[in-house]
Amino acid sequence: MPKTQDLTKGNILGNIFKMAMPVIATSLIQMTYSLTDMIWIGKISSEAVAAIGTAGFLIWFGFSFILITKVGAEIGVSQSLGKGDLNLAKLFSENSIQLSLFMSIIFGVVMFLFRGQFVQFYGFKQQPVINMSISYLGIISFSSVVMFLNPVFSGIYNGSGNSRTPFYINSIGLALNIILDPFLIFGIGFFPALGIVGAAWSTVLSQVIVTVIFLFYLKHKKQPLPGLNFFKLPSWNYIIKIIRFGLPIALQSLSFSVFAIFLARIISQWGALPIAAQKIGIQVEGISYMTASGFSTALCAFIGQNFGAAKWNRIFKGYYLTMGLISILGLVTSAILWFWPEFLVKLFVHDAETVSYGVSYLKILALSQLLMCYEIISAGAFNGLGRTIPPSIIGIIFTGLRIPLAVVLSEFLLLGLDGVWWSITITSIVKGTILSIWFGILLELHPQLKGKVKTSVMVFRWNWKYLKEKILLAS
Numbered sequence: 001m002p003k004t005q006d007l008t009k010g011n012i013l014g015n016i017f018k019m020a021m022p023v024i025a026t027s028l029i030q031m032t033y034s035l036t037d038m039i040w041i042g043k044i045s046s047e048a049v050a051a052i053g054t055a056g057f058l059i060w061f062g063f064s065f066i067l068i069t070k071v072g073a074e075i076g077v078s079q080s081l082g083k084g085d086l087n088l089a090k091l092f093s094e095n096s097i098q099l100s101l102f103m104s105i106i107f108g109v110v111m112f113l114f115r116g117q118f119v120q121f122y123g124f125k126q127q128p129v130i131n132m133s134i135s136y137l138g139i140i141s142f143s144s145v146v147m148f149l150n151p152v153f154s155g156i157y158n159g160s161g162n163s164r165t166p167f168y169i170n171s172i173g174l175a176l177n178i179i180l181d182p183f184l185i186f187g188i189g190f191f192p193a194l195g196i197v198g199a200a201w202s203t204v205l206s207q208v209i210v211t212v213i214f215l216f217y218l219k220h221k222k223q224p225l226p227g228l229n230f231f232k233l234p235s236w237n238y239i240i241k242i243i244r245f246g247l248p249i250a251l252q253s254l255s256f257s258v259f260a261i262f263l264a265r266i267i268s269q270w271g272a273l274p275i276a277a278q279k280i281g282i283q284v285e286g287i288s289y290m291t292a293s294g295f296s297t298a299l300c301a302f303i304g305q306n307f308g309a310a311k312w313n314r315i316f317k318g319y320y321l322t323m324g325l326i327s328i329l330g331l332v333t334s335a336i337l338w339f340w341p342e343f344l345v346k347l348f349v350h351d352a353e354t355v356s357y358g359v360s361y362l363k364i365l366a367l368s369q370l371l372m373c374y375e376i377i378s379a380g381a382f383n384g385l386g387r388t389i390p391p392s393i394i395g396i397i398f399t400g401l402r403i404p405l406a407v408v409l410s411e412f413l414l415l416g417l418d419g420v421w422w423s424i425t426i427t428s429i430v431k432g433t434i435l436s437i438w439f440g441i442l443l444e445l446h447p448q449l450k451g452k453v454k455t456s457v458m459v460f461r462w463n464w465k466y467l468k469e470k471i472l473l474a475s
Contacts, residue, residue, distance in 0.1 A: 007161050007302045008082060008309040012318050016298050022167030024294030029174045040185050041199060042348040048196050049276040051132035058118055058137060062107050064254035066148050069100040070155040071249050072242030075386055077159030078301045082308020090228055093156045095238040097230050100152045108144025111137060129272050132196045139200035146211040153214040158301055173210035177202050248392035255396045262403050270417050277357035280348045285365055288333035292373040295322055296380030303384025312448035319381050326377050330370030337366035364421040371432030378435040394434050398427045
């Protein structure tokens with residue numbers, strides 16, 4: 001297995017697939033774990049699912065800070081290797097890990113100390129939901145260091161064009177998590193029945209194992225950048241560059257989590273069950289989200305290396321080939337969510353009210369899957385260029401508009417809870433449309449491409465014959 005992969009040469013579709021498949025596989029395993037976790041938690045009660053969903057928003061909040069160093073490492077490493085500068089790639093890696101460690105300690109302490117106030121913000125009247133959520137967050141806070149470090153380790157490998165090593169390592173952790181869940185939640189053999197706290201400990205233990213394996217690999221084998229030294233003093237010049245790369249995306253994710261919290265507060269007017277239904281719906285919707293994110297990560301590394309090598313023709317072809325492929329995923333997912341929503345929800349819960357909420361959520365969100373995929377892929381393309389501000393601006397503005405739009409649709413237009421679901425779908429469609437057109441314009445106007453390629457500002461006008469030919473000839 002190569003330590004790094006040169007994405008500036010060879011078959012474009014083949015390179016993207018080689019990068020994307022391990023990332024997608026990791027995401028699918030993660031989704032399998034999340035779905036399994038929801039199934040186990042659902043056997044406790046719908047209130048337990050709501051508690052996990054509530055705690056998940058704060059964890060999502062923390063993931064926003066993780067993105068600063070993960071994205072900074074991916075972009076910095078990929079562009080440095082594209083330029084052929086190995087030492088520069090090492091500096092980005094070392095400083096990303098040091099910055100991640102610092103932020104993880106701060107976040108873990110804050111999450112532990114203020115978890116009660118956070119849960120109280122939702123205004124739930126069901127005390128069991130409040131208690132379970134607080135207990136869950138208390139345990140998860142102890143995993144903040146490994147929760148921050150593992151994505152950065154993955155980012156270093158991804159930026160170097162080697163996505164298989166983090167796939168293998170993360171798969172071990174996810175498999176362990178799946179195995180531990182029933183033992184710690186329900187108590188099997190000498191294991192005590194810990195309920196929702198057992199799910200938290202399962203996550204902590206598995207992530208610790210992943211960190212240990214990553215450190216072993218980075219020190220002894222499969223190291224993408226030989227000679228990494230994590231113990232020397234950080235370089236503020238590179239810390240600033242990492243923050244500059246990752247901060248816009250982190251702010252977008254941070255605002256997304258904050259808006260989601262306020263949206264959840266609106267949803268809580270109908271009780272805790274809609275929160276549980278949305279949590280289940282998000283897991284199911286992960287089919288398209290995680291797959292598109294895998295291709296987005298691959299495209300980011302691909303474009304990053306080719307940007308460093310100034311190969312814009314490959315950037316153009318890579319972007320449109322990826323967008324064409326992701327269109328198939330978006331359409332298939334839309335069909336699945338639209339025609340089989342009840343079956344999907346009943347995999348987790350069976351009480352009629354929660355199922356009804358979940359079915360409405362999935363059918364309405366089915367309409368936005370294609371454009372959501374376009375948004376994710378286009379964001380990855382911008383990130384590869386190091387231009388992380390455009391997707392962040394669009395993401396923050398239109399995700400923020402979900403709050404007033406949800407109020408208008410649910411209260412003034414009398415759509416009730418469905419109005420909240422419609423606010424998510426409408427804004428996803430708008431974001432995907434704007435970002436894909438924006439990147440198309442960027443390609444149209446670039447000096448290396450202007451007048452040399454026949455493309456369109458509108459992403460819907462695909463050269464399907466070209467795409468089919470490349471798929472058939474890909475090696």
